[in-house]
Amino acid sequence: MLYRVIDAHELPALVQAFMCDYEVIAPVRSGKSFAFEAIDSFDDIVLDYPTTLTSLKKYYLPPRETLFEYDMVDGVTDYRMEVRPRVLFGAHACDINAINALNLVFEDPRYPDPYYEAHKKATMIVGISCMPGDSCFCHLLDAGEVRSGYDLFLADIGGRYLVSIGSVEGADILEAACDPREATDEDRRAFRDYTRRRQRAFNEDIPSVQEIPMLMDAFHSDDFWEELGSRCLNCTACSSVCPTCYCFDIRDVLDPSGKTGRRERVWDACTSPQFALVTGGHNFRPGPRERVRHRMYHKLNGFNAKHGRYLCVGCGRCVKACKADISPIEVLRFFEQKGIEDGERDAD
Amino acid sequence: MPTSTQVAVGPLAHAGSVLDGAQLMAENPYRPWEARITSITPLTENEKLFEFRLIDERIRDAFHHEPGQFVEVSIFGVGEAPISISSSPSKSGFIELCVRRMGEFTTRLHQMQCGDIVGLRGPYGRPFPFDDMRGHDVLLVAGGLGIAPLRSLINNIHDERSDFGNVTIIYGSKNPGEVMFREQFEMWRHRKDFDLYLTVDNPDDTWDGEVGLVTAPFAHLDVDARNTFGAICGPPVMYRFVVEEMRKKGIPYDRIYMSFERHMKCGMGKCGHCQVGHQYCCIDGPVFNYWEAKNIQGSM
Numbered sequence A: 001m002l003y004r005v006i007d008a009h010e011l012p013a014l015v016q017a018f019m020c021d022y023e024v025i026a027p028v029r030s031g032k033s034f035a036f037e038a039i040d041s042f043d044d045i046v047l048d049y050p051t052t053l054t055s056l057k058k059y060y061l062p063p064r065e066t067l068f069e070y071d072m073v074d075g076v077t078d079y080r081m082e083v084r085p086r087v088l089f090g091a092h093a094c095d096i097n098a099i100n101a102l103n104l105v106f107e108d109p110r111y112p113d114p115y116y117e118a119h120k121k122a123t124m125i126v127g128i129s130c131m132p133g134d135s136c137f138c139h140l141l142d143a144g145e146v147r148s149g150y151d152l153f154l155a156d157i158g159g160r161y162l163v164s165i166g167s168v169e170g171a172d173i174l175e176a177a178c179d180p181r182e183a184t185d186e187d188r189r190a191f192r193d194y195t196r197r198r199q200r201a202f203n204e205d206i207p208s209v210q211e212i213p214m215l216m217d218a219f220h221s222d223d224f225w226e227e228l229g230s231r232c233l234n235c236t237a238c239s240s241v242c243p244t245c246y247c248f249d250i251r252d253v254l255d256p257s258g259k260t261g262r263r264e265r266v267w268d269a270c271t272s273p274q275f276a277l278v279t280g281g282h283n284f285r286p287g288p289r290e291r292v293r294h295r296m297y298h299k300l301n302g303f304n305a306k307h308g309r310y311l312c313v314g315c316g317r318c319v320k321a322c323k324a325d326i327s328p329i330e331v332l333r334f335f336e337q338k339g340i341e342d343g344e345r346d347a348d
Numbered sequence B: 001m002p003t004s005t006q007v008a009v010g011p012l013a014h015a016g017s018v019l020d021g022a023q024l025m026a027e028n029p030y031r032p033w034e035a036r037i038t039s040i041t042p043l044t045e046n047e048k049l050f051e052f053r054l055i056d057e058r059i060r061d062a063f064h065h066e067p068g069q070f071v072e073v074s075i076f077g078v079g080e081a082p083i084s085i086s087s088s089p090s091k092s093g094f095i096e097l098c099v100r101r102m103g104e105f106t107t108r109l110h111q112m113q114c115g116d117i118v119g120l121r122g123p124y125g126r127p128f129p130f131d132d133m134r135g136h137d138v139l140l141v142a143g144g145l146g147i148a149p150l151r152s153l154i155n156n157i158h159d160e161r162s163d164f165g166n167v168t169i170i171y172g173s174k175n176p177g178e179v180m181f182r183e184q185f186e187m188w189r190h191r192k193d194f195d196l197y198l199t200v201d202n203p204d205d206t207w208d209g210e211v212g213l214v215t216a217p218f219a220h221l222d223v224d225a226r227n228t229f230g231a232i233c234g235p236p237v238m239y240r241f242v243v244e245e246m247r248k249k250g251i252p253y254d255r256i257y258m259s260f261e262r263h264m265k266c267g268m269g270k271c272g273h274c275q276v277g278h279q280y281c282c283i284d285g286p287v288f289n290y291w292e293a294k295n296i297q298g299s300m
């Protein structure tokens, strides 16, 4: 991987260069918060934005997506979906890590997903460094830094950016639009200062816990889940805002004629009561205890078993979205409490 | 230079394609392939056996399944449902599904006629270990509709009967009227191909089989534990009891196979519906052995 330095005043030219050929999607102010939206001017971008309300997953897995169209009698008819080239400009490390996790599912070589692939192939990513907010805990789940999955990553080192170049396409545009130079000793020092400052800025009230997957297993039948689950309102907000929740439903939608229709996939959530219900009325996760636990278990244990990484990137979105105060942070707190109790017992 | 990407699906996209059937199916695994209903046999009040033939010859030639696998069946305009393949792989060119009328999808399927078109995609899932079972005794236990996937295994064993030792089928139903494929099984019993125990919970005057739970016949069953594979399929409550009986007979943990039912949508390890613990029932299962099942949080 190559690293170069550009000056901050070169950034508009970089965005401008993307605008020629790509739809540029970037963080903008949206009411009291921030959101990713298509922009047509560099000035709309808020470079030092706090985590957006919703994530970038919609650009890979739209909330509602047509898979194909059909005639009710004869079957599949012709359908074509097209994705125009676009760039996600200004993605934070956690969000790029989230897309890297989604890739593992949708690019699984057994069943590569053609729709996801189409979105992915048309999408470039330019990442940007950030300072953690109150509910950020990416650093506790190996997602605070990102080492792949972007075309360019811009680290703000004060009036200039240390640019990590992740792809040839990214390098081409960077070179055409800016005047990238090699990093000096001073640039490297500035980068080190930045990473230290960032490391110190994380909310220390969120406990750092070792061996989370093991604890998820050990406390699988603990009453904690009853207490946590009993607060759940089944609203599924957590899954909607989560950059790594990828569950979906597949549905048929008929046209007004009643003769033709389309098959769609729409976001679904394991916190929804019917999610594991089968015909005949048996529900494999009948209560909020089982559902909330399952969501956490998949993120903090199950996905690790399959893919060697967490399915939570610690972005903190569900921490803010959940009206019932249910989030991975609560799980970490519970484990920390258990650890303290163990310590007290050892001391006896 | 950046380019747009696209997904094209439909007759135009595949008519002139140079891809073979397997490649066509892989190109877009969400696309169901049209299949015609070629025969419908009512089995009980609520169950029918459907036979399908895939229309596109390339797909038909590329479609191979193993016992224990399932397909996603489409009724265009209604939706999809996962259904176990009930026929033996040896019955090539045709696919049989045994379907119980439950809710909207299965009711609509029951209303369809010969010649009507549905969509099929698959086959999905991990099958029973048919080749490992060769040379061994096999003890098959089905409860109710669980006979549908097991029938594929039973028929396949029957096709290659000389490769197997003693084969025992225990098949439990609620009522005598719900017993499926009885004539065929009785004929095979008569020809000493299989040992057969049919049990019902609620017998009527005509019933001459056993009465009681599907575990009842275990009492007088002689099992060569070191040489036996178990295969179980039935309603969720049944597994624990049958596994217990098989363990009592001494069948090793990793030779007791069972097929799990879960809510399924995609069949490809993506939609999340079928998850148990860290596993996806659709691609890691639906067939698991007991040792694996014990190692999945929340599976039994």
Ligand SMILES: Cc1cc2nc3c(=O)[nH]c(=O)nc-3n(C[C@H](O)[C@H](O)[C@H](O)COP(=O)(O)OP(=O)(O)OC[C@H]3O[C@@H](n4cnc5c(N)ncnc54)[C@H](O)[C@@H]3O)c2cc1C
Pocket: A277, A278, A279, A280, B070, B079, B080, B081, B082, B083, B084, B085, B097, B098, B099, B100, B101, B102, B103, B104, B105, B106, B107, B145, B148, B149, B260, B261, B262, B263, B264, B265, B286
């Ligand atoms: C691996 C597997 C094999 C199966 N094999 C057979 C078989 O051989 N014969 C048979 O009759 N049935 C089988 N089933 C059950 C069958 O899929 C359901 O009976 C069917 O989906 C019910 O649809 P419905 O619209 O009639 O019922 P409803 O209760 O009206 O609808 C249930 C809804 O949940 C969805 N769903 C997805 N998976 C399931 C599920 N497992 N159970 C219930 N609903 C589900 C359906 O698509 C539908 O949208 C199998 C299920 C699985 C998972």
Ligand code: SF4
Pocket: A231, A232, A233, A234, A235, A236, A237, A238, A239, A271, A292, A321, A322, A323, A324, A325, A326
């Ligand atoms: S955990 Fe919170 S956000 Fe998620 S469904 Fe329950 S109440 Fe809603």
Ligand code: SF4
Pocket: A238, A241, A242, A243, A244, A245, A299, A311, A312, A313, A314, A315, A316, A317, A318, A319, A327, A328
């Ligand atoms: S579970 Fe919550 S904190 Fe973790 S990635 Fe999802 S939204 Fe972010």
Ligand code: FES
Pocket: B263, B264, B265, B266, B267, B268, B269, B270, B271, B272, B273, B274, B275, B280, B281, B282, B283
């Ligand atoms: S059915 Fe979709 S993940 Fe298994």
